[in-house]
Amino acid sequence: MSDDKPIHSCANCPSRRTTEWQVLSDSELELVDQAKRMRPLEPGAILFHQGDDAEGVYCIQSGLVGIRRLNVRGDSALIRLSSSGTTLGYRALLSKSPHRNSAEVLTPSVVCTIERSRVTRLLGENPRLGERFLQHCFTDMDETETDYAHSLTLHKKARFLHLLLVLYERVGHRDGTNNFVIDLPISRIELASLIGVQPASLSRLIRDIQAEGLLHFNSRRVRFTNMDAVLHAAGLEH
Amino acid sequence: MSDDKPIHSCANCPSRRTTEWQVLSDSELELVDQAKRMRPLEPGAILFHQGDDAEGVYCIQSGLVGIRRLNVRGDSALIRLSSSGTTLGYRALLSKSPHRNSAEVLTPSVVCTIERSRVTRLLGENPRLGERFLQHCFTDMDETETDYAHSLTLHKKARFLHLLLVLYERVGHRDGTNNFVIDLPISRIELASLIGVQPASLSRLIRDIQAEGLLHFNSRRVRFTNMDAVLHAAGLEH
DNA sequence: CGTCTGGTTGATCTAGATCAACAGGAGTGG
């Protein structure tokens, strides 16, 4: 490491430049460091429950976290995926209202918790921090509106392909023969929940997509055998 | 009127206490007044187009405005309704990015436009204004997430009933015999677009709902003949 | 009076739900 700070200090966090905290001065960042608690979490761990009051904000250093919303009837929808460099739970904290969603760890993750009072103090001292949270909300909003508009207008197949493209951007890579490849971080059940479809239907969707030669599925590995066709079908088919 | 300001000044605006501008001082409000342009608009008028740069913000004094989003394929979804007391277009302005949605007047409305430079100036002078916009974004976000989760988990019938309940809250009233009544402000086509259904399917939905004795439809007038059953079906049926 | 748009209906088709069966791991306890 390049300085005398502890390895796990925010100053050395790999996501430092992408989080809200990028606008803090060194001394302000030091305040975050003191108040933060870093912990490794296994799939199934809950960062916060829908309805809970905000205890602080959660900074994902690595891993994947699912944002769930229970509807009036009690069934849950997975409405968003959050990954490293993302701060969660700021809405409840800043609006002084209970969490609207739950956050559940989906893959082994490292998450820092920064307690509430420290965040409010920093917000008071550095107005640029509030500004960053505002921009974050705008980004989330745009993404959710896009997904919502898609859910109103697109078929499940197009939505699933769209989801795979988004996942490719996040965790995809090239394999030995330079093909586009994703190693899916989540189960079929959760993929199904993200597009609002039954697991059995997703299974058939996958079979059909594979039969059309768009993609090749092997357990959790997805290979794009015809990227152009995927791009076309995600936006233009049917 | 209670003071010597012009009738159409913001100080006399009926929505004054519900808009973002409630946090402004009298002299600051005066600045809004000078820079605002108030105009009556007919259905079909466009406040801004998806992709346009922000020219200012739009304050709905009366009427109903639809927020539309075009998806990748080019078909439009009506993702939100905005009515009096709501400010539109602030996201594009504050994020310095193009409008993500279009805003189209749906019923005869009165809308004030406050030009960009004046808004930015006020934001610099009064930090509470930015805070209000942040809260506004949170509210929109919550609503959109709710709708999104519903679109992932509920059937069209439940979503339609839910929409009618929301409309009742906004424009509903009691009729002579004390029944709950809505005079729908928008066409069937637009109702259909809000829940992501074809007009023909909405027509059948309405027929079925009426046959079940939940509601009575007569042109644009909707009477709740069995509110309990509607509440139940909106959340619990199927 | 013709034209247009909004709304309803009929006939038909299809995407996706539902329910049940079953296969493959992964974990647990004897």
Place this chain on the structure above:
DNA sequence: CCACTCCTGTTGATCTAGATCAACCAGACG
């Protein structure tokens, strides 16, 4: 180590919500 159970994922059979397309009607409007 095996037996048992639990959970994920896939498939088959069937059903249904909703799409699609066309016909048709009523009111609005030039």
